Amino acid sequence: MATLELKNVHAEVVEEGEKILNGVDLEVASGEIHALMGPNGSGKSTTSKIVAGHPAYEVTEGEVLLHIEEDEFDDIEIPDDLRTWNLLELEPNERAALGVFLAFQYPAEIEGVTMSNFLRTALNAKLEDREELFEEDDGEEEEEEAGYDTSPMEGPADDGEVSVAEFQELLKEKMELLDMDEKFAMRYLNAGFSGGEKKQNEVLQAAILEPSIAVLDEIDSGLDIDRLQDVSNGINALRDEQGTGILQITHYQRILDYVEPDTVHIMLDGEIVMEGGPELAEELEDKGYDWVRDEVYQTA
Amino acid sequence: MSSEQDHLKETDTEERFEFKKEQRAAVKSDKGLTEEVVRLISEDKDEPEWMLQRRLRALEHYQNMPLPTDWPGQPDLTELDIEEIVPYIRPDVETRGGADDWDDLPDDIKDTFDKLGIPEAERKALSGVGAQYESEVVYQNMQDQWEEKGVVFMNMDQAVQEHEDLVKEYFMTKCVPPSDNKFAALHGAVWSGGSFVYVPEDVTVQMPVQAYFRMNSEGMGQFEHTLIIAEEGSEVHYIEGCSAPKYGRHNLHSGGVEVFVGEDAHVQYSTVQNWSKNTFNLNTKRAIVEAGGRMEWVSGSMGSKATMLYPCSILKGRGASANQISIAFAGKGQNIDTGAKVYHNAPKTNSTIESKSISKDGGRTNYRGLVHISDGAVDSSTSVECDALMFDNESTSDTMPYMEINEDRVDVAHEATVGKIGDEDVFYLQSRGLDDDDAKQMIVSGFIEPITEELPIEYAVELNRLIELEMEGSLG
Numbered sequence: 001m002a003t004l005e006l007k008n009v010h011a012e013v014v015e016e017g018e019k020i021l022n023g024v025d026l027e028v029a030s031g032e033i034h035a036l037m038g039p040n041g042s043g044k045s046t047t048s049k050i051v052a053g054h055p056a057y058e059v060t061e062g063e064v065l066l067h068i069e070e071d072e073f074d075d076i077e078i079p080d081d082l083r084t085w086n087l088l089e090l091e092p093n094e095r096a097a098l099g100v101f102l103a104f105q106y107p108a109e110i111e112g113v114t115m116s117n118f119l120r121t122a123l124n125a126k127l128e129d130r131e132e133l134f135e136e137d138d139g140e141e142e143e144e145e146a147g148y149d150t151s152p153m154e155g156p157a158d159d160g161e162v163s164v165a166e167f168q169e170l171l172k173e174k175m176e177l178l179d180m181d182e183k184f185a186m187r188y189l190n191a192g193f194s195g196g197e198k199k200q201n202e203v204l205q206a207a208i209l210e211p212s213i214a215v216l217d218e219i220d221s222g223l224d225i226d227r228l229q230d231v232s233n234g235i236n237a238l239r240d241e242q243g244t245g246i247l248q249i250t251h252y253q254r255i256l257d258y259v260e261p262d263t264v265h266i267m268l269d270g271e272i273v274m275e276g277g278p279e280l281a282e283e284l285e286d287k288g289y290d291w292v293r294d295e296v297y298q299t300a
Numbered sequence: 301m302s303s304e305q306d307h308l309k310e311t312d313t314e315e316r317f318e319f320k321k322e323q324r325a326a327v328k329s330d331k332g333l334t335e336e337v338v339r340l341i342s343e344d345k346d347e348p349e350w351m352l353q354r355r356l357r358a359l360e361h362y363q364n365m366p367l368p369t370d371w372p373g374q375p376d377l378t379e380l381d382i383e384e385i386v387p388y389i390r391p392d393v394e395t396r397g398g399a400d401d402w403d404d405l406p407d408d409i410k411d412t413f414d415k416l417g418i419p420e421a422e423r424k425a426l427s428g429v430g431a432q433y434e435s436e437v438v439y440q441n442m443q444d445q446w447e448e449k450g451v452v453f454m455n456m457d458q459a460v461q462e463h464e465d466l467v468k469e470y471f472m473t474k475c476v477p478p479s480d481n482k483f484a485a486l487h488g489a490v491w492s493g494g495s496f497v498y499v500p501e502d503v504t505v506q507m508p509v510q511a512y513f514r515m516n517s518e519g520m521g522q523f524e525h526t527l528i529i530a531e532e533g534s535e536v537h538y539i540e541g542c543s544a545p546k547y548g549r550h551n552l553h554s555g556g557v558e559v560f561v562g563e564d565a566h567v568q569y570s571t572v573q574n575w576s577k578n579t580f581n582l583n584t585k586r587a588i589v590e591a592g593g594r595m596e597w598v599s600g601s602m603g604s605k606a607t608m609l610y611p612c613s614i615l616k617g618r619g620a621s622a623n624q625i626s627i628a629f630a631g632k633g634q635n636i637d638t639g640a641k642v643y644h645n646a647p648k649t650n651s652t653i654e655s656k657s658i659s660k661d662g663g664r665t666n667y668r669g670l671v672h673i674s675d676g677a678v679d680s681s682t683s684v685e686c687d688a689l690m691f692d693n694e695s696t697s698d699t700m701p702y703m704e705i706n707e708d709r710v711d712v713a714h715e716a717t718v719g720k721i722g723d724e725d726v727f728y729l730q731s732r733g734l735d736d737d738d739a740k741q742m743i744v745s746g747f748i749e750p751i752t753e754e755l756p757i758e759y760a761v762e763l764n765r766l767i768e769l770e771m772e773g774s775l776g
Contacts, residue, residue, distance in 0.1 A: 053727075053731070055727065091730065092730035093731075093732075093734055093735045093736075095731075096730070097733060104728060107728060108722070108724055108727075110729070110746050111746050111747065111749070112747055112748070113745065113746035118729075118742070121742065122729075122734060125732075205732060209732065
C-alpha cells in the first residue's frame, strides 16, 4: 500500500511567478480511483506536474508526501524511518523509483529511441534508483565501472537488471493485455504516434513500470470511442491487477463511464471546491461548471 | 593474439625491421616542408619517379596557395603552423617497429582507452604503438578471402609498388587533384599510408572492408590516402578509422580520400573518428559516381580543435546517386565545420544529405554545404536536412547551405532545425525513472541514430560510448 498526500499545496510558475494552486488537499491510496475535474486553467495539470516534479513549477507552501508500507516493493523491506517521503525534496526520477507515475497529456516525442530500448532502460533505472534510495548510507560510494556494461545501448545486463530477453517477454505480455500491435516495440518513442496511440502508450508504460500511484493527465482527450475503451480497460487493469492508485484528471464525465471513480474532486481556481462520489461527475455533466461556481460562491 | 598472428609476425619480422631502419633515416631530414623532405619521403618508400614528380607538383601548388581565411564563420586556423607539423611525423615513425611509447601518449588519450574498456594490448594497437604486424595480419586474412575474386585491399604505399598502373591512373589525377585546395596540395606532397581498395566488375564484397587498426599503425598516418576503385556493378562497404583517438602529439591531420564508383556500382564509405583536442582535422574526400552508381558517405567526427570536412560526390552519369550522413560533436573550445558537397552533372541524379550536430559548453558546429545542379541535369532531386542540437546557451550552431541550381526541372528540398535539448523531453524521460544525465544521453543517442544504424554494431556502440564520454566532459 502507498498513499499520495497533498497538504495545503500552493504553487506558482517559476518564471512568471504566477500563482496557480491555492492550497490543494488531496489523498490517493493504492487501489483507489479518484477523478480530478475542473475547467481549463483551474490547476489540474499543474497539480499533476507538481507531483511528478516538473521544474517549471515551484511549491511555495504545503507538502507533497508519499507514504509507503513496509511490503510495498517485492524485493525491499522498508524500514520504519523510510516510510514517508517528502516528494518535493526528490528528483523526478527518484519519485518514479518510489512508485509515482505521471501519464502526460502531451507526451514528448523522442526520435531514434525505440520503445523497447526506452522502456527497458527506464525499468532498470527505476530499480536501481529504488535500491539506492533504500540503501543504508555507509559513506562509501562504489566507483562505477567504466565500459560497455554501463552503456545505454543494448549492452549486457548488470546484476539485478532486467535482461533483454526477460524484458521482451514482459513487454509482449503487457502489449497483448492492452491490445497493442507488436510493432510498437520497435517504433520510436511517441514519434509519429496518433493521439490515441500516445495515450495507449502512456498506459503501457504504467503497466510496465507498475507504479503505486499513477496520475493520468487528461488521458481521455482526443480519443475515439474504441480507443477510449482500450485505454479505460488498461487503467482498470492497473488498479485491479497491480493495485495502482489512480488520480484521473479529466474535463469530462465520458471516461468515468468506463473507469468508475471512488471519489470525484472538483477544482476551481487552484483549489478543490467540491468532493463526492461518482454521482457528482454525472451532476457536473448535466449542470456544468457554472453550477459549481454558483454553489461555491453562494456558500462562501 | 592467435597463433596464426604470431606466425605471421615472425615471417614479417625481417621486412619490418628493414623498413623501420629506413624510416628512421628518413625523418632525420631538415625541419619544415621543403623539396628535400618530399624527396626523402619518396625515396624512403622507394617510389617510382612519377610519384615523386606528383609529390613535387603538389608541393608547388601548396606553396602557391593561400590558407582559407575568409569563409564566413570559418574555424580559426591561425594557430596552425604547417612548417612545424612535418617534423612531428618523426616520433610516430620511430615507434613503427614497436618501441614502447605507450607512456608517452597524452593522458587524455590513455584515459579514453581506459574508459572505453579496451585492453592494453589493443590500446597499443589502436594508438599506433607496436601495431604494425597486427595490421598486416588483418590485411592478409582479408586478402586470402578475396584474392580469388580479384579484390585488392592493401596499404597505399604498397599499392604504389604492386598496382602501379592503377595507382598511376587514379591517384590524385581525376578526383582530388592537388590544385583543389591548400590541404589537398599538402596532402599530395607528404601523403603516406592509407588504404587501396580495388573491386573488380560485378564483385560484391559481402563483409565491410575495415581499416580498423591499420590507420593508426601507420607512423605517418596523419596524411593517409585512401583510394577506392569499384568497377561496374560491384559493391563494397569500406569502414575507416576507429573510434579511438589518434596521435595526440600531432596537430594536423590532412587525409585524402578518392572513390571511383563505376556504373551501377555501390560504395559505402563509413568513418568513425575521434581526434585529440589539439588536432586540426582538414581533409579532402571525394567520389566520382558513374551512371546508375551509388555513393554513401557516413561519418562520425569526434574530437579535434577544428575540423573542416565536406565529403563530396560528383554525380557524373545518368541516374547516379549519393547519400551523405554526418554527425559532429563540438565541446568547449572546438569548432567543427562539416557538411557535404554534391555536384549533379547528369540527368536523373539524386542526392540526400543529412547532417546532425551537437554542441555543448560553448562548442561551435557549422553545417556548410554545396549542392550544385548543372544545366541539363533534368529530373534530378536533392534533399538536405540539417539538425543541430545544443546543450546550452553558450554553444552555437550555424547552417550555411549553398544551392546552385542551373536547371528548372529539378526537385530541391532543404530543411534545417536547430534546437536546445528540450526541458520537456528531459522531464518526460526523468518522470519514467532516468536521471538527468541518462535522459540527455538517451535523447542524444536517438538524435544520432540515423548514423549509428548505418554502422556495424561495434562501431555504433563505440560512437555512442564516445558521445557519452564527451557529454560527461571526461575526454579532456
